Amino acid sequence: MDIQVRRQRTVQTENQENVFNIKGKGGIALPNKRQGLAMRGALGDLSNYQAQRENIIGKVAEATAEFEKKATLNRGLSRSNYSHVQSKVDTGLACRPVIQPSSRPPLRREESTAGLAARAAARSRAVLKDSSNKQNEIKESINILIQTKKTTQEKKNGKLPTLKENKESKTLKPILKDPTESLGKLKLGDTVTYSEKSTCIIDQSKLENEAANIIKTPKLPKDIEDIDAGDNESPLLMSAYIKEIYNYLTELELKYPIEHDHLKNQTVITGKMRATLIDWLVEVQRQFSLVLETFHLTVGIIDRYLQAVPNVQRNQLQLVGVTAMFIASKYEEIYAPDVADFVYVTDNAYSKSDVFRCEREIMSKLEFCLARPIPLSFLRRFVKAAHGTSKNHHLAKYFVDLCLVEYSMAHYRPSELAAAAICLSLYLLSSKTLEVVWTPTVSYYSGYTLEHIMPIMRKLAKIVLNVENSKYKAVYNKYLDATLAKVSSLPQLKGEAINEIAKSP
Numbered sequence: 001m002d003i004q005v006r007r008q009r010t011v012q013t014e015n016q017e018n019v020f021n022i023k024g025k026g027g028i029a030l031p032n033k034r035q036g037l038a039m040r041g042a043l044g045d046l047s048n049y050q051a052q053r054e055n056i057i058g059k060v061a062e063a064t065a066e067f068e069k070k071a072t073l074n075r076g077l078s079r080s081n082y083s084h085v086q087s088k089v090d091t092g093l094a095c096r097p098v099i100q101p102s103s104r105p106p107l108r109r110e111e112s113t114a115g116l117a118a119r120a121a122a123r124s125r126a127v128l129k130d131s132s133n134k135q136n137e138i139k140e141s142i143n144i145l146i147q148t149k150k151t152t153q154e155k156k157n158g159k160l161p162t163l164k165e166n167k168e169s170k171t172l173k174p175i176l177k178d179p180t181e182s183l184g185k186l187k188l189g190d191t192v193t194y195s196e197k198s199t200c201i202i203d204q205s206k207l208e209n210e211a212a213n214i215i216k217t218p219k220l221p222k223d224i225e226d227i228d229a230g231d232n233e234s235p236l237l238m239s240a241y242i243k244e245i246y247n248y249l250t251e252l253e254l255k256y257p258i259e260h261d262h263l264k265n266q267t268v269i270t271g272k273m274r275a276t277l278i279d280w281l282v283e284v285q286r287q288f289s290l291v292l293e294t295f296h297l298t299v300g301i302i303d304r305y306l307q308a309v310p311n312v313q314r315n316q317l318q319l320v321g322v323t324a325m326f327i328a329s330k331y332e333e334i335y336a337p338d339v340a341d342f343v344y345v346t347d348n349a350y351s352k353s354d355v356f357r358c359e360r361e362i363m364s365k366l367e368f369c370l371a372r373p374i375p376l377s378f379l380r381r382f383v384k385a386a387h388g389t390s391k392n393h394h395l396a397k398y399f400v401d402l403c404l405v406e407y408s409m410a411h412y413r414p415s416e417l418a419a420a421a422i423c424l425s426l427y428l429l430s431s432k433t434l435e436v437v438w439t440p441t442v443s444y445y446s447g448y449t450l451e452h453i454m455p456i457m458r459k460l461a462k463i464v465l466n467v468e469n470s471k472y473k474a475v476y477n478k479y480l481d482a483t484l485a486k487v488s489s490l491p492q493l494k495g496e497a498i499n500e501i502a503k504s505p
Contacts, residue, residue, distance in 0.1 A: 225441045227385050246381060249373040250447065253413045256372040258303045260411040265310035269317060271407030275472055277302070277321045278405050282474035284322070284345055288337050290329060292397065296374035296414075297328040299404045301362065304372065308365045316358075319350050323358040331370055375400045378418035378446075385445040386426055386437075394479070395429065395487040396421040401475045402463050409463075412456060419446045420456035424501070428492040454504075461502035464493055 220226055231239035238245065263269055278299055285295045301324040306312060312320065322342040329336040339352050379400065383393050399421035403409040409417065426437040438450045467476050467488075479488035492498065 221444070223440055224444045225385075227441070227445065246378075246445075249377060250415060252371050253373050253415060256304065256369070257413070258300075258411050259307060262303060262307040262410065263407070266306060267311050268314050269306060269312050273314070273317060274302075274306070274407055274410075275405050277317055279472040279474045280318075281321055281325060282401070282405075282478060284325060286478060287345070288329075288341065290325075290337075291332055292376055293374060294325065294328045294332045295401075296376050296404065297332060297370065298325040300372050300374060300414075301327060301366065301370070303410055304366055305362050318346060319354060319358050320362070322346055322350075323355050323362060326355060327359060327362065327370070373414050375404075375414040375418045375421075378415040379422060382418055382422045382442060382446050386422060386439065386442045388422065388426060389429075391485050391487065392422065392425045392429055394485045395425040395490070398475065398479045398484075398487050399424060399460055399464065401478070402467065403460060405472050405475060406463055409456075409459065415446065416448065416453065416456055419448045420453045420460055423450070423453055424457050424460060424498075427501075428490075428495070428497055457501055458504060461498050464498060465502055 228237070228239040228242055231237040231242075263271060263274065281298060282295065285292075285298075298321075302321060305320060305324070322345065326337075326339060326342050339355050342355060343350060343352055376397070379393070379396055383396065386392070388396075396418070400417055403412070403417050403421070422442075423434070423438055426432075427434055430437065434450060434454075443449055467473070476488045478484070480486055
Protein backbone atom coordinates (compact mmCIF):
# COMPACT_ATOMS: atom_id res chain seq x y z
CA MET A 1 0.00 0.00 0.00
CA ASP A 2 2.76 2.41 0.88
CA ILE A 3 4.50 1.74 -2.46
CA GLN A 4 1.33 2.51 -4.44
CA VAL A 5 0.70 5.76 -2.49
CA ARG A 6 4.25 6.90 -3.15
CA ARG A 7 3.90 6.19 -6.87
CA GLN A 8 0.68 8.18 -7.07
CA ARG A 9 2.29 11.15 -5.29
CA THR A 10 5.27 11.02 -7.63
CA VAL A 11 3.07 10.97 -10.73
CA GLN A 12 1.01 13.92 -9.42
CA THR A 13 4.13 15.93 -8.69
CA GLU A 14 5.50 15.30 -12.25
CA ASN A 15 2.17 16.30 -13.78
CA GLN A 16 2.15 19.57 -11.80
CA GLU A 17 5.66 20.41 -12.93
CA ASN A 18 4.76 19.71 -16.56
CA VAL A 19 1.77 22.00 -16.28
CA PHE A 20 3.90 24.76 -14.78
CA ASN A 21 6.46 24.35 -17.56
CA ILE A 22 3.81 24.59 -20.25
CA LYS A 23 2.33 27.72 -18.70
CA GLY A 24 5.79 29.20 -18.32
CA LYS A 25 6.51 28.66 -21.96
CA GLY A 26 3.23 30.24 -22.95
CA GLY A 27 3.93 33.30 -20.77
CA ILE A 28 0.62 32.94 -18.81
CA ALA A 29 1.92 32.05 -15.37
CA LEU A 30 5.19 31.13 -13.75
CA PRO A 31 5.73 28.65 -10.91
CA ASN A 32 6.49 29.87 -7.38
CA LYS A 33 9.96 29.87 -5.96
CA ARG A 34 11.00 26.73 -4.20
CA GLN A 35 13.12 26.68 -1.13
CA GLY A 36 16.87 26.51 -1.70
CA LEU A 37 16.51 27.15 -5.49
CA ALA A 38 16.75 30.28 -7.60
CA MET A 39 14.44 31.28 -10.45
CA ARG A 40 14.53 28.64 -13.19
CA GLY A 41 13.70 29.04 -16.80
CA ALA A 42 12.95 26.56 -19.53
CA LEU A 43 16.70 25.88 -20.08
CA GLY A 44 17.91 25.77 -16.46
CA ASP A 45 18.90 28.05 -13.63
CA LEU A 46 18.69 31.69 -14.75
CA SER A 47 20.90 33.04 -12.00
CA ASN A 48 23.91 30.91 -13.01
CA TYR A 49 23.30 31.08 -16.79
CA GLN A 50 25.33 34.22 -17.45
CA ALA A 51 28.34 32.94 -15.54
CA GLN A 52 28.16 29.58 -17.23
CA ARG A 53 27.85 31.27 -20.62
CA GLU A 54 30.90 33.44 -20.04
CA ASN A 55 32.86 30.42 -18.83
CA ILE A 56 31.94 28.41 -21.93
CA ILE A 57 32.77 31.31 -24.28
CA GLY A 58 36.15 31.68 -22.65
CA LYS A 59 36.93 28.01 -23.02
CA VAL A 60 35.80 28.04 -26.67
CA ALA A 61 37.96 31.07 -27.36
CA GLU A 62 40.97 29.42 -25.76
CA ALA A 63 40.35 26.19 -27.72
CA THR A 64 39.94 28.15 -30.96
CA ALA A 65 43.12 30.09 -30.40
CA GLU A 66 44.98 26.90 -29.61
CA PHE A 67 43.58 25.21 -32.73
CA GLU A 68 44.52 28.15 -34.97
CA LYS A 69 48.01 28.16 -33.51
CA LYS A 70 48.44 24.44 -34.21
CA ALA A 71 46.96 24.81 -37.74
CA THR A 72 49.40 27.64 -38.49
CA LEU A 73 52.32 25.52 -37.35
CA ASN A 74 51.07 22.55 -39.37
CA ARG A 75 50.69 24.67 -42.51
CA GLY A 76 54.21 25.89 -42.16
CA LEU A 77 55.50 22.36 -41.75
CA SER A 78 53.47 21.07 -44.68
CA ARG A 79 54.81 23.81 -46.93
CA SER A 80 58.36 22.99 -45.95
CA ASN A 81 57.86 19.22 -46.27
CA TYR A 82 55.93 19.17 -49.58
CA SER A 83 57.61 21.92 -51.49
CA HIS A 84 59.32 19.32 -53.76
CA VAL A 85 55.93 17.83 -54.66
CA GLN A 86 54.65 21.23 -55.68
CA SER A 87 57.77 21.76 -57.84
CA LYS A 88 57.20 18.41 -59.50
CA VAL A 89 53.58 19.25 -60.24
CA ASP A 90 54.60 22.60 -61.72
CA THR A 91 57.29 21.11 -63.92
CA GLY A 92 55.38 17.98 -64.97
CA LEU A 93 57.71 15.59 -63.13
CA ALA A 94 55.22 14.21 -60.65
CA CYS A 95 54.18 11.44 -63.08
CA ARG A 96 57.71 10.08 -63.31
CA PRO A 97 58.57 7.27 -60.96
CA VAL A 98 61.13 8.05 -58.31
CA ILE A 99 64.15 5.85 -58.70
CA GLN A 100 65.35 4.73 -55.36
CA PRO A 101 69.08 4.43 -55.04
CA SER A 102 70.17 0.85 -54.90
CA SER A 103 71.69 -0.39 -51.75
CA ARG A 104 74.03 -2.58 -53.76
CA PRO A 105 77.38 -0.95 -54.59
CA PRO A 106 78.12 -0.43 -58.32
CA LEU A 107 79.92 -3.23 -60.14
CA ARG A 108 83.57 -2.91 -60.82
CA ARG A 109 84.85 -3.14 -64.38
CA GLU A 110 86.24 -6.59 -63.71
CA GLU A 111 82.86 -7.83 -62.43
CA SER A 112 80.80 -6.36 -65.30
CA THR A 113 83.06 -7.75 -68.03
CA ALA A 114 83.69 -11.11 -66.42
CA GLY A 115 81.39 -12.94 -68.85
CA LEU A 116 82.96 -11.31 -71.89
CA ALA A 117 86.45 -12.07 -70.66
CA ALA A 118 85.48 -15.70 -70.06
CA ARG A 119 84.06 -16.06 -73.57
CA ALA A 120 87.09 -14.35 -75.11
CA ALA A 121 89.39 -16.68 -73.19
CA ALA A 122 87.39 -19.69 -74.40
CA ARG A 123 87.66 -18.52 -78.00
CA SER A 124 91.37 -17.94 -77.69
CA ARG A 125 91.83 -21.41 -76.23
CA ALA A 126 89.84 -22.87 -79.11
CA VAL A 127 91.97 -20.98 -81.65
CA LEU A 128 95.16 -22.17 -79.98
CA LYS A 129 93.84 -25.70 -79.96
CA ASP A 130 92.99 -25.54 -83.66
CA SER A 131 96.41 -24.12 -84.50
CA SER A 132 98.12 -26.84 -82.49
CA ASN A 133 96.02 -29.48 -84.25
CA LYS A 134 96.96 -28.04 -87.62
CA GLN A 135 100.63 -28.04 -86.68
CA ASN A 136 100.35 -31.67 -85.64
CA GLU A 137 98.63 -32.54 -88.90
CA ILE A 138 101.33 -30.78 -90.91
CA LYS A 139 104.03 -32.64 -88.97
CA GLU A 140 102.32 -35.98 -89.59
CA SER A 141 101.95 -35.21 -93.30
CA ILE A 142 105.63 -34.25 -93.49
CA ASN A 143 106.51 -37.52 -91.80
CA ILE A 144 104.39 -39.37 -94.36
CA LEU A 145 106.20 -37.68 -97.24
CA ILE A 146 109.59 -38.41 -95.72
CA GLN A 147 108.64 -42.04 -95.13
CA THR A 148 107.29 -42.52 -98.67
CA LYS A 149 110.40 -40.90 -100.10
CA LYS A 150 112.58 -43.29 -98.12
CA THR A 151 110.61 -46.32 -99.30
CA THR A 152 110.89 -45.26 -102.94
CA GLN A 153 114.61 -44.76 -102.59
CA GLU A 154 114.97 -48.16 -100.94
CA LYS A 155 112.97 -49.80 -103.71
CA LYS A 156 115.24 -48.22 -106.27
CA ASN A 157 118.29 -49.44 -104.37
CA GLY A 158 116.81 -52.94 -104.05
CA LYS A 159 116.13 -52.75 -100.30
CA LEU A 160 112.84 -53.66 -98.66
CA PRO A 161 111.56 -51.94 -95.50
CA THR A 162 111.96 -53.90 -92.32
CA LEU A 163 109.12 -55.16 -90.14
CA LYS A 164 109.56 -52.30 -87.70
CA GLU A 165 109.28 -49.73 -90.43
CA ASN A 166 106.17 -51.45 -91.77
CA LYS A 167 104.54 -51.25 -88.35
CA GLU A 168 105.41 -47.58 -88.11
CA SER A 169 104.05 -46.91 -91.56
CA LYS A 170 100.80 -48.67 -90.69
CA THR A 171 100.24 -46.49 -87.65
CA LEU A 172 100.55 -43.30 -89.68
CA LYS A 173 97.22 -42.02 -90.99
CA PRO A 174 97.33 -39.64 -93.92
CA ILE A 175 95.06 -36.62 -93.55
CA LEU A 176 93.91 -34.98 -96.77
CA LYS A 177 93.31 -31.35 -95.97
CA ASP A 178 94.61 -29.82 -99.19
CA PRO A 179 92.66 -29.17 -102.39
CA THR A 180 92.41 -32.14 -104.72
CA GLU A 181 94.06 -30.27 -107.54
CA SER A 182 97.19 -29.49 -105.51
CA LEU A 183 97.46 -33.12 -104.34
CA GLY A 184 97.09 -34.37 -107.90
CA LYS A 185 99.98 -32.21 -109.04
CA LEU A 186 102.12 -33.28 -106.08
CA LYS A 187 105.28 -35.25 -106.93
CA LEU A 188 107.53 -37.04 -104.46
CA GLY A 189 110.69 -36.09 -106.28
CA ASP A 190 110.15 -32.36 -106.01
CA THR A 191 112.43 -30.32 -103.86
CA VAL A 192 109.73 -27.84 -102.86
CA THR A 193 108.77 -27.90 -99.21
CA TYR A 194 105.39 -29.16 -98.03
CA SER A 195 104.16 -25.75 -96.92
CA GLU A 196 104.65 -24.38 -100.42
CA LYS A 197 102.77 -27.31 -101.94
CA SER A 198 99.83 -27.18 -99.57
CA THR A 199 99.29 -23.44 -99.86
CA CYS A 200 96.74 -22.45 -102.50
CA ILE A 201 97.66 -18.92 -103.57
CA ILE A 202 95.12 -17.18 -105.80
CA ASP A 203 96.64 -14.87 -108.32
CA GLN A 204 94.09 -12.18 -109.09
CA SER A 205 95.68 -11.18 -112.37
CA LYS A 206 95.67 -14.82 -113.51
CA LEU A 207 91.96 -15.14 -112.77
CA GLU A 208 91.20 -11.95 -114.68
CA ASN A 209 93.12 -13.23 -117.69
CA GLU A 210 91.25 -16.54 -117.58
CA ALA A 211 87.91 -14.72 -117.37
CA ALA A 212 88.88 -12.57 -120.33
CA ASN A 213 89.70 -15.69 -122.30
CA ILE A 214 86.35 -17.29 -121.46
CA ILE A 215 84.32 -14.20 -122.46
CA LYS A 216 85.88 -12.88 -125.59
CA THR A 217 84.04 -9.81 -126.82
CA PRO A 218 84.93 -9.09 -130.43
CA LYS A 219 86.38 -5.70 -131.04
CA LEU A 220 84.21 -3.19 -132.84
CA PRO A 221 85.09 -2.25 -136.42
CA LYS A 222 86.43 1.21 -137.00
CA ASP A 223 83.27 2.55 -138.63
CA ILE A 224 80.97 1.26 -135.84
CA GLU A 225 80.09 3.45 -132.88
CA ASP A 226 80.37 2.05 -129.37
CA ILE A 227 76.91 2.93 -128.05
CA ASP A 228 77.77 1.61 -124.56
CA ALA A 229 80.90 3.73 -124.05
CA GLY A 230 79.11 6.39 -121.99
CA ASP A 231 77.27 3.96 -119.70
CA ASN A 232 80.19 2.87 -117.53
CA GLU A 233 79.01 4.89 -114.55
CA SER A 234 75.45 3.45 -114.62
CA PRO A 235 75.24 -0.05 -113.11
CA LEU A 236 71.66 -0.52 -114.33
CA LEU A 237 72.70 -0.35 -117.98
CA MET A 238 75.27 -3.16 -117.49
CA SER A 239 77.64 -1.79 -120.08
CA ALA A 240 80.36 -4.26 -119.06
CA TYR A 241 78.52 -7.27 -120.49
CA ILE A 242 75.48 -5.87 -122.33
CA LYS A 243 76.78 -7.15 -125.66
CA GLU A 244 77.02 -10.70 -124.30
CA ILE A 245 73.46 -10.41 -122.98
CA TYR A 246 72.06 -9.60 -126.41
CA ASN A 247 74.10 -12.33 -128.00
CA TYR A 248 72.51 -14.74 -125.55
CA LEU A 249 69.02 -13.41 -126.33
CA THR A 250 69.68 -14.00 -130.02
CA GLU A 251 70.58 -17.61 -129.22
CA LEU A 252 67.38 -18.04 -127.20
CA GLU A 253 65.08 -16.82 -129.98
CA LEU A 254 66.70 -19.36 -132.27
CA LYS A 255 66.26 -22.06 -129.60
CA TYR A 256 62.53 -21.38 -129.12
CA PRO A 257 61.21 -20.49 -132.59
CA ILE A 258 57.62 -20.09 -133.76
CA GLU A 259 57.21 -22.03 -136.97
CA HIS A 260 55.57 -20.70 -140.10
CA ASP A 261 51.84 -21.51 -139.99
CA HIS A 262 52.18 -22.95 -136.51
CA LEU A 263 48.41 -23.56 -136.27
CA LYS A 264 48.49 -26.22 -138.96
CA ASN A 265 48.05 -28.94 -136.33
CA GLN A 266 44.91 -27.28 -134.96
CA THR A 267 41.61 -28.65 -136.27
CA VAL A 268 39.42 -25.90 -134.79
CA ILE A 269 41.58 -22.87 -134.01
CA THR A 270 42.32 -20.57 -136.96
CA GLY A 271 44.39 -17.45 -137.48
CA LYS A 272 41.30 -15.21 -137.25
CA MET A 273 40.35 -16.75 -133.91
CA ARG A 274 43.88 -16.14 -132.68
CA ALA A 275 43.72 -12.49 -133.83
CA THR A 276 40.37 -12.04 -132.07
CA LEU A 277 41.83 -13.42 -128.84
CA ILE A 278 44.95 -11.20 -128.93
CA ASP A 279 42.91 -8.11 -129.85
CA TRP A 280 40.76 -8.76 -126.76
CA LEU A 281 43.88 -9.25 -124.61
CA VAL A 282 45.08 -5.77 -125.63
CA GLU A 283 41.96 -4.36 -123.98
CA VAL A 284 42.54 -6.55 -120.91
CA GLN A 285 46.08 -5.20 -120.67
CA ARG A 286 44.79 -1.63 -120.74
CA GLN A 287 42.07 -2.40 -118.20
CA PHE A 288 44.55 -3.88 -115.73
CA SER A 289 47.23 -1.24 -116.55
CA LEU A 290 49.82 -3.92 -117.26
CA VAL A 291 53.22 -3.16 -118.75
CA LEU A 292 53.92 -3.80 -122.42
CA GLU A 293 56.35 -6.60 -121.57
CA THR A 294 53.44 -8.58 -120.09
CA PHE A 295 51.46 -8.34 -123.32
CA HIS A 296 54.41 -9.37 -125.51
CA LEU A 297 55.21 -12.33 -123.27
CA THR A 298 51.53 -13.35 -123.27
CA VAL A 299 51.48 -13.60 -127.06
CA GLY A 300 54.68 -15.65 -127.03
CA ILE A 301 53.23 -18.09 -124.46
CA ILE A 302 50.01 -18.50 -126.48
CA ASP A 303 51.86 -19.21 -129.75
CA ARG A 304 54.26 -21.67 -128.14
CA TYR A 305 51.40 -23.54 -126.45
CA LEU A 306 49.23 -23.69 -129.59
CA GLN A 307 52.25 -24.92 -131.51
CA ALA A 308 52.97 -27.68 -128.97
CA VAL A 309 49.41 -28.85 -128.22
CA PRO A 310 47.19 -29.85 -131.15
CA ASN A 311 43.39 -29.90 -131.23
CA VAL A 312 42.68 -27.11 -128.75
CA GLN A 313 38.92 -26.61 -128.63
CA ARG A 314 37.11 -23.36 -129.28
CA ASN A 315 35.73 -23.07 -125.75
CA GLN A 316 39.24 -23.43 -124.29
CA LEU A 317 40.94 -20.73 -126.37
CA GLN A 318 39.91 -17.83 -124.11
CA LEU A 319 41.00 -19.84 -121.07
CA VAL A 320 44.42 -20.31 -122.66
CA GLY A 321 44.62 -16.56 -123.34
CA VAL A 322 43.76 -15.35 -119.82
CA THR A 323 45.96 -18.03 -118.24
CA ALA A 324 48.89 -16.98 -120.45
CA MET A 325 48.41 -13.37 -119.34
CA PHE A 326 48.12 -14.53 -115.73
CA ILE A 327 51.48 -16.32 -116.06
CA ALA A 328 53.10 -13.37 -117.84
CA SER A 329 51.86 -10.89 -115.24
CA LYS A 330 53.42 -12.94 -112.45
CA TYR A 331 56.65 -13.00 -114.47
CA GLU A 332 56.80 -9.28 -115.35
CA GLU A 333 54.57 -7.27 -113.02
CA ILE A 334 55.43 -5.99 -109.56
CA TYR A 335 51.80 -6.27 -108.42
CA ALA A 336 50.17 -8.95 -110.52
CA PRO A 337 46.35 -9.08 -110.74
CA ASP A 338 44.62 -11.79 -108.76
CA VAL A 339 43.27 -14.88 -110.48
CA ALA A 340 39.75 -13.72 -109.58
CA ASP A 341 40.29 -10.64 -111.78
CA PHE A 342 41.03 -12.81 -114.79
CA VAL A 343 37.97 -14.93 -114.02
CA TYR A 344 35.89 -11.74 -113.87
CA VAL A 345 37.00 -10.46 -117.30
CA THR A 346 35.83 -13.75 -118.83
CA ASP A 347 32.34 -13.07 -117.42
CA ASN A 348 32.79 -16.05 -115.10
CA ALA A 349 32.93 -18.43 -118.01
CA TYR A 350 35.72 -20.24 -116.14
CA SER A 351 36.47 -20.82 -112.48
CA LYS A 352 39.66 -20.34 -110.51
CA SER A 353 40.33 -24.06 -110.56
CA ASP A 354 40.09 -24.00 -114.36
CA VAL A 355 42.73 -21.25 -114.55
CA PHE A 356 45.06 -23.09 -112.15
CA ARG A 357 44.64 -26.35 -114.05
CA CYS A 358 45.37 -24.61 -117.36
CA GLU A 359 48.38 -22.88 -115.81
CA ARG A 360 49.90 -26.22 -114.79
CA GLU A 361 49.26 -27.63 -118.26
CA ILE A 362 50.80 -24.65 -120.08
CA MET A 363 53.91 -24.60 -117.88
CA SER A 364 54.43 -28.34 -118.29
CA LYS A 365 54.12 -28.09 -122.08
CA LEU A 366 56.59 -25.19 -122.16
CA GLU A 367 58.92 -27.16 -119.86
CA PHE A 368 58.70 -24.35 -117.30
CA CYS A 369 60.80 -22.09 -119.52
CA LEU A 370 59.71 -18.53 -120.25
CA ALA A 371 63.12 -17.43 -121.48
CA ARG A 372 62.08 -16.73 -125.08
CA PRO A 373 62.87 -13.03 -125.63
CA ILE A 374 60.26 -10.46 -126.58
CA PRO A 375 60.48 -7.80 -129.35
CA LEU A 376 60.50 -4.94 -126.86
CA SER A 377 63.90 -5.96 -125.46
CA PHE A 378 65.52 -5.73 -128.88
CA LEU A 379 63.61 -2.57 -129.79
CA ARG A 380 65.16 -0.59 -126.95
CA ARG A 381 68.62 -1.63 -128.08
CA PHE A 382 68.00 -0.69 -131.70
CA VAL A 383 66.51 2.71 -130.83
CA LYS A 384 69.64 3.45 -128.82
CA ALA A 385 71.89 2.43 -131.71
CA ALA A 386 69.92 4.64 -134.14
CA HIS A 387 69.83 7.61 -131.72
CA GLY A 388 66.04 7.66 -132.10
CA THR A 389 63.63 9.90 -130.25
CA SER A 390 60.79 8.90 -127.94
CA LYS A 391 58.38 9.43 -130.84
CA ASN A 392 60.37 6.97 -132.93
CA HIS A 393 60.19 4.52 -130.05
CA HIS A 394 56.40 4.84 -129.61
CA LEU A 395 55.77 4.48 -133.34
CA ALA A 396 57.97 1.39 -133.48
CA LYS A 397 56.07 -0.13 -130.53
CA TYR A 398 52.82 0.53 -132.40
CA PHE A 399 54.17 -1.35 -135.43
CA VAL A 400 55.31 -4.29 -133.28
CA ASP A 401 51.92 -4.60 -131.55
CA LEU A 402 50.17 -4.65 -134.92
CA CYS A 403 52.48 -7.47 -136.00
CA LEU A 404 51.65 -9.49 -132.86
CA VAL A 405 47.95 -9.45 -133.68
CA GLU A 406 48.51 -10.51 -137.30
CA TYR A 407 48.87 -14.29 -137.70
CA SER A 408 50.98 -14.04 -140.84
CA MET A 409 53.70 -12.19 -138.86
CA ALA A 410 53.88 -14.64 -135.91
CA HIS A 411 56.72 -16.76 -137.31
CA TYR A 412 59.19 -13.86 -137.51
CA ARG A 413 61.76 -13.66 -134.77
CA PRO A 414 61.34 -10.92 -132.15
CA SER A 415 64.57 -9.23 -133.24
CA GLU A 416 63.39 -9.17 -136.87
CA LEU A 417 60.10 -7.51 -135.95
CA ALA A 418 61.94 -4.94 -133.81
CA ALA A 419 64.45 -4.16 -136.57
CA ALA A 420 61.76 -3.71 -139.23
CA ALA A 421 59.63 -1.56 -136.90
CA ILE A 422 62.43 0.85 -135.96
CA CYS A 423 63.61 1.14 -139.56
CA LEU A 424 60.11 2.02 -140.77
CA SER A 425 59.66 4.47 -137.89
CA LEU A 426 62.95 6.25 -138.62
CA TYR A 427 62.09 6.42 -142.31
CA LEU A 428 58.57 7.83 -141.90
CA LEU A 429 59.51 10.47 -139.33
CA SER A 430 62.45 11.81 -141.36
CA SER A 431 63.09 12.95 -144.88
CA LYS A 432 66.02 10.57 -145.36
CA THR A 433 66.22 7.49 -147.50
CA LEU A 434 66.21 3.96 -146.18
CA GLU A 435 69.89 3.52 -146.92
CA VAL A 436 70.77 6.60 -144.88
CA VAL A 437 68.42 5.69 -142.03
CA TRP A 438 69.73 2.13 -141.69
CA THR A 439 73.27 3.08 -140.72
CA PRO A 440 76.13 0.58 -140.40
CA THR A 441 75.94 0.99 -136.61
CA VAL A 442 72.26 -0.02 -136.49
CA SER A 443 72.91 -2.85 -138.90
CA TYR A 444 75.79 -4.10 -136.75
CA TYR A 445 73.91 -4.09 -133.46
CA SER A 446 70.73 -5.53 -134.96
CA GLY A 447 72.53 -8.15 -137.01
CA TYR A 448 70.30 -7.54 -140.07
CA THR A 449 70.91 -5.85 -143.35
CA LEU A 450 68.38 -3.65 -145.08
CA GLU A 451 67.74 -6.37 -147.69
CA HIS A 452 66.85 -8.84 -144.93
CA ILE A 453 64.23 -6.68 -143.21
CA MET A 454 62.75 -5.11 -146.37
CA PRO A 455 60.12 -7.87 -146.93
CA ILE A 456 59.03 -7.56 -143.31
CA MET A 457 58.71 -3.79 -143.68
CA ARG A 458 56.58 -4.26 -146.77
CA LYS A 459 54.09 -6.50 -144.94
CA LEU A 460 54.11 -4.13 -141.99
CA ALA A 461 53.29 -1.15 -144.20
CA LYS A 462 50.26 -3.00 -145.62
CA ILE A 463 48.99 -3.79 -142.14
CA VAL A 464 49.32 -0.13 -141.12
CA LEU A 465 47.42 1.08 -144.17
CA ASN A 466 44.55 -1.38 -143.64
CA VAL A 467 44.20 -0.96 -139.87
CA GLU A 468 41.27 1.45 -140.10
CA ASN A 469 39.33 -1.02 -142.24
CA SER A 470 40.16 -3.95 -139.96
CA LYS A 471 37.86 -5.17 -137.20
CA TYR A 472 40.84 -5.55 -134.85
CA LYS A 473 41.28 -1.96 -133.67
CA ALA A 474 42.35 -2.42 -130.05
CA VAL A 475 45.98 -1.58 -130.82
CA TYR A 476 44.95 1.40 -132.95
CA ASN A 477 42.75 2.78 -130.15
CA LYS A 478 45.44 2.10 -127.56
CA TYR A 479 48.01 4.28 -129.36
CA LEU A 480 45.56 7.17 -129.66
CA ASP A 481 46.46 7.95 -126.05
CA ALA A 482 48.42 11.14 -125.42
CA THR A 483 50.91 9.26 -123.22
CA LEU A 484 51.92 7.33 -126.35
CA ALA A 485 52.19 10.51 -128.46
CA LYS A 486 49.04 9.56 -130.45
CA VAL A 487 51.26 7.86 -133.00
CA SER A 488 48.43 5.81 -134.55
CA SER A 489 46.88 9.05 -135.88
CA LEU A 490 50.05 10.51 -137.43
CA PRO A 491 49.59 11.81 -140.99
CA GLN A 492 52.79 10.03 -142.07
CA LEU A 493 50.94 6.71 -141.74
CA LYS A 494 48.80 7.67 -144.74
CA GLY A 495 51.44 9.46 -146.78
CA GLU A 496 53.26 8.61 -149.95
CA ALA A 497 56.33 7.16 -148.27
CA ILE A 498 54.50 4.28 -146.61
CA ASN A 499 52.43 3.65 -149.76
CA GLU A 500 55.62 3.31 -151.79
CA ILE A 501 57.01 0.77 -149.38
CA ALA A 502 53.74 -1.21 -149.39
CA LYS A 503 53.66 -1.29 -153.22
CA SER A 504 57.34 -2.05 -153.69
CA PRO A 505 58.07 -5.56 -155.06
